[in-house]
Amino acid sequence: MLDFISKNLNYPRYSNCYNFTVFVSFIVEVDGRLTNKKVLNVSIDPAITEALKMLDKMPEWKPGFFDGTPVPVKYHIPIRFKFG
DSSP: OHHHHHHHOOOOSOOSOSEEEEEEEEEEOTTSOEEEEEEOOOOOOHHHHHHHHHHHHOOOOOOEEETTEEEOEEEEEEEEEEOO
């Protein structure tokens, strides 16, 4: 997942901060789809839009398992933008 993020994250042309972290959450469903994608930051920085675009590009992932049964798993991850 981190490899996908590093290859698919676009930096916004303008940002209010030189270093910015966008915190996102999502659920990997039992069929591998990402649902319930949310930004946890309270800001209007352009980096948030880019973080959501990157989540929309993500492929399906392998689901989590509990007692041999696929289950949805919620993730919270930081996406760091570093400028300059």
